[in-house]
Amino acid sequence: MGSGVGRAEGEEGAAAGSSQEDADLRSASDRPEDSPDVRPASGGADVRPAQEAAEVRQFWERLGLPGLVDVHTHFMPERVLRKVWEYFDAVGPLTGLEWPITYRGEEEERTAVLRQFGVRAFTAMLYPHKPGMAEWLNDWAVDFARRTLDCLHTATLFPEPGVAAYVRRAVDEGARVFKAHVQVGAYDPADELLDRAWGLLAEAGIPVVIHCGSGPAPGKHTGPEPVRRVLARHPRLRLVVAHMGLPEYEDFLDLAERYGEVRLDTTMAFTDFGERLAPFPRRALPRLDALGDRILLGSDFPNIPYAYVHQLHALERLGLGEDWLRAVCYGNGARLFEL
16 A cells, blocks of 8 residues: 555656745644635545545644644655556556545645645655665655655665665755655565665664555565564664554564564554455454554555545544544654654
């Protein structure tokens, strides 16, 4: 899942971002109440923008929060993102579920939607599917972070010669979070080529959101075992397991219980869509509760086949209480990224 399952999305040499002005980079709390609604393009869930923005804001205001921190949103070069959307448009046979993109729109529209929702900080989860791609994606991400001040500067990596050097450069340029996609990249995260890079990131304390679960379709290197090997070498690496590790939820909860710097994000988990793909085992709810300080809100925006607010309602209906929701939806992310 995430933005693109499979390899259709990347085009090396894609144009680097739009020429969007730095004009309005204020967070949602600074935006005037009469900001115009942004309506996502057709094809996704039936969403009324103003109504949904009000519902999202009502959710976090009721919890006494200043907004949301979403660690799993996707921004990338436009031509690459279009390839992702083309993939999802045809993904039905893989998952058995239609996957219409709810928030299909231009970059400015998508950032405006998040700000209207009151998302105080978000990410630009981008990733390569072949060698030679990660470095130019990182170059694009530097520019995106500079013109999008509420985006946590995101970078990526791939097992290839020189990976440690460009990871070091990304760290030096201010990257605050990395994305690794084991399924799309079809690589072993324990590949020796990545060892120095993991060591650099562990030493720097920079989180890595990693899609390593076998959902919605398994890959050669998905599942908990390759990640166990990485953590055996780098036990303080701040891995954030995307999608709660769907469908191997309990195996990844094991890793979080064993390694104090392992976290999980909620992306698509517990939603009606995610439950149809791979239901979260109810017997694991007490473990989820106990790990409440290391669960992070993630959404997969804009590439979700339902309204953003549904992810929030799905978390609420777990019945783990308001303190748990406050930590997951804002507190844990704010602490991790020192917001």
